[in-house]
Amino acid sequence: MRLELADFPVKEARFGEKTAYSGGRLEIHKEELLELVRKDGRIAFADLDLAFPGEKTRIVNGRDAVEPRVKVSGPGGVFPGIIGPVETVGEGRTHRLSGTAVIASADYAPTVFSGTGAKNSALLDMWGEGAKRTPLSRTINLVLILRLAEGVSEWEAHATIQEAEFKVAVRLAEATRELVPPKLEVMELKPVDPALPRVLYIVGCITEAATPHSSTALYGLPIKDSMPTFMHPNEFFDGAVTTDARRGYGSAIYTWMWMNHPLILGLYEEHGKRLNFLGVIFQRTRFETELGKQVTAAMTSQMARLLGAQGAIFTRMTESGNNLMDVMLTVQACERKGIRAVFVTPEYSGNDGTEPPMAFATPEATGMVSTGSSQQAIRVERPDKVIGVEKGQGVQLLTGDPLLSPWGELVLEQGRYLFGWPDWFGYLNFTGREY
Amino acid sequence: MAYITTMTMLAEQWGANRIVTGAGIPRPCGDPNLNPEGDRVLRREIVGCALKALQTEVSGPTVFVPDVKFAS
Numbered sequence: 001m002r003l004e005l006a007d008f009p010v011k012e013a014r015f016g017e018k019t020a021y022s023g024g025r026l027e028i029h030k031e032e033l034l035e036l037v038r039k040d041g042r043i044a045f046a047d048l049d050l051a052f053p054g055e056k057t058r059i060v061n062g063r064d065a066v067e068p069r070v071k072v073s074g075p076g077g078v079f080p081g082i083i084g085p086v087e088t089v090g091e092g093r094t095h096r097l098s099g100t101a102v103i104a105s106a107d108y109a110p111t112v113f114s115g116t117g118a119k120n121s122a123l124l125d126m127w128g129e130g131a132k133r134t135p136l137s138r139t140i141n142l143v144l145i146l147r148l149a150e151g152v153s154e155w156e157a158h159a160t161i162q163e164a165e166f167k168v169a170v171r172l173a174e175a176t177r178e179l180v181p182p183k184l185e186v187m188e189l190k191p192v193d194p195a196l197p198r199v200l201y202i203v204g205c206i207t208e209a210a211t212p213h214s215s216t217a218l219y220g221l222p223i224k225d226s227m228p229t230f231m232h233p234n235e236f237f238d239g240a241v242t243t244d245a246r247r248g249y250g251s252a253i254y255t256w257m258w259m260n261h262p263l264i265l266g267l268y269e270e271h272g273k274r275l276n277f278l279g280v281i282f283q284r285t286r287f288e289t290e291l292g293k294q295v296t297a298a299m300t301s302q303m304a305r306l307l308g309a310q311g312a313i314f315t316r317m318t319e320s321g322n323n324l325m326d327v328m329l330t331v332q333a334c335e336r337k338g339i340r341a342v343f344v345t346p347e348y349s350g351n352d353g354t355e356p357p358m359a360f361a362t363p364e365a366t367g368m369v370s371t372g373s374s375q376q377a378i379r380v381e382r383p384d385k386v387i388g389v390e391k392g393q394g395v396q397l398l399t400g401d402p403l404l405s406p407w408g409e410l411v412l413e414q415g416r417y418l419f420g421w422p423d424w425f426g427y428l429n430f431t432g433r434e435y
Numbered sequence: 436m437a438y439i440t441t442m443t444m445l446a447e448q449w450g451a452n453r454i455v456t457g458a459g460i461p462r463p464c465g466d467p468n469l470n471p472e473g474d475r476v477l478r479r480e481i482v483g484c485a486l487k488a489l490q491t492e493v494s495g496p497t498v499f500v501p502d503v504k505f506a507s
Contacts, residue, residue, distance in 0.1 A: 210461075288460040290441050291505065322460060325445060360445045 002188040003234040004093040006181035045147040059124040060388035061105040063248035065256040068097040070173035079239040081220025090234025104165040105388035108148035117211035118399035120249040124419035134420030154212035162245035192272040200309040204285040204327035206318040213244035250416035285326035301333035321359035335364035342367040346422035372430030374422030378415035437488040453488040
C-alpha cells in the first residue's frame with residue numbers, strides 16, 4: 001500500500017472572502033463553512049473562531065479535534081464510514097493542511113448524567129502551563145462552536161458534532177486539491193533488509209460496551225467487543241480511526257492524534273533504517289472478566305507471533321486499571337512468546353510523585369517509557385479571550401459537576417481536564433524520573 | 436476483610452489478605468446472562484465463599500475460588 005501525503009503547511013490563517021491556500025497562508029470563508037454545518041437540523045447554533053499558538057486564549061467545551069485532510073486520488077475518502085462509503089483507505093494521495101486543527105467546541109443537553117457514558121469536555125489553553133501539555137496548542141486552530149437542538153440523543157449528539165467537524169475539515173483541505181504541494185511524503189512499507197528487527201505497534205484501546213459510543217471506532221463502527229485487529233499504518237493517516245465526539249476531557253484521544261500518531265510516524269521513519277515496521281495491532285481492551293483479559297492477551301500475542309514480530313511497542317489510552325491489566329497481561333504474553341516488549345505510558349504517582357505509578361504490573365514489563373505523571377495539579381493563568389461560551393458564562397467539565405468559570409486563573413486537580421493530557425502516545429516531552 | 440473481585444491478580448499485588456474471585460468488574464456477585472435462579476445460586480456461592488474466607492486465618496494475600504463455573 002502506497003500513500004502520498006501531500007503537505008500544505010499553514011503558517012498564517014484569517015477569515016476572508018473565499019476559502020483558499022497560498023504559500024502557507026490559509027484564507028477561510030466563514031459563511032460558506034457555517035452553511036455546510038447549519039444544514040443539519042440538529043444544530044441550533046454554529047459559529048467559527050480562530051485561536052493561535054502563544055496567545056492567551058482558552059478554548060472551552062472541547063470535544064474532539066481533527067486535521068484538515070482530503071483524498072484527491074485513490075480508493076475511498078478520508079473518514080470512511082462517516083462522511084463517505086466504507087472502503088479500505090491508505091492508498092493514493094491525500095492532501096493535508098499541517099499545522100492546523102479543527103476543534104469541535106460543542107454543548108447539548110445531556111441524557112446520561114453520570115458514569116463513563118456521560119459527555120464531558122476539556123479546556124485547551126494556547127499559552128502557558130496548559131499549552132505545554134497538549135500538541136494542539138502548537139497548531140492554528142479553527143474552533144467550530146456548536147449548540148445542539150433540544151432532544152438529541154447521546155448518539156445523535158456524537159454523530160452531529162463529528163459530522164460537522166469532519167465536513168469543515170475536509171472543506172478546508174479541498175482548497176489545496178488543484179495545488180502542487182510544497183512537500184510530499186510517500187508512506188509505504190517497502191521490503192527491507194531481512195536482518196532488521198521486525199517490530200509491531202500494539203495499541204490497547206479503551207472500548208466500553210455499555211456506552212452510546214464505545215470511544216474508539218474503526219471505519220465509523222464503534223468497537224464494542226472484538227479480538228485484536230491488524231491494520232496498515234496508512235489507514236490511520238486517512239482517518240479510519242475516530243473517536244467519541246461527545247467526550248473531550250483530557251484522557252481522551254482525539255481524531256487528530258490518531259492521524260498524527262507519533263509512534264506510528266516514528267516507526268515509519270525508522271523503517272528500513274533501524275527496524276522493519278510490520279504494522280499496527282488494534283487491540284480492544286477493558287474486558288470485564290479475568291477470562292476476557294487472558295483471552296485478549298493470548299490472542300494478541302499469538303497474532304504478533306504469527307506476524308513474525310521480534311519486538312512490540314505498547315500503549316494504552318485511559319487511566320483505568322482495567323485497561324492497564326489487559327495491556328500488562330499482553331506484554332507478559334508477548335515476552336513469553338519471545339517477543340520483546342516496550343510499554344509507553346503516563347504514570348499515576350500522586351500530586352507529589354511518591355505514590356505507586358501503576359495499579360498493576362507484570363514482572364516481564366521491564367522496558368517501560370514514562371510520558372510524565374498525570375496526577376499533578378496544574379495552575380493555569382487567566383486568559384485574555386475565551387472561545388466557546390458567551391462572556392462570563394461557566395462551563396461544565398463533567399456532566400453533573402458544578403459550573404466552572406473559565407475566565408480566571410484555575411487550579412486543575414490532576415490536570416486531566418486539559419485537552420490532550422496526559423500523553424498516551426508520546427507526543428510531548430514529559431517524562432517521570434526517580435531521584 | 437474479604438475482597439470480592441474479578442481482578443484477583445491486581446488485588447494480590449496490592450496486598451489484600453482475603454481475595455474472593457468474583458464474576459465480572461461491573462457485577463462482582465452476579466451474572467445478567469444467567470436466569471434469575473442461576474444468578475441467585477451464583478451470588479449465594481460467591482458470598483458464602485467470602486464468609487468462609489473471613490473465618491480463615493491467612494498470612495498473606497490468599498485467593499479463595501467459589502465453587503461455580505463463570506459462564507461469561
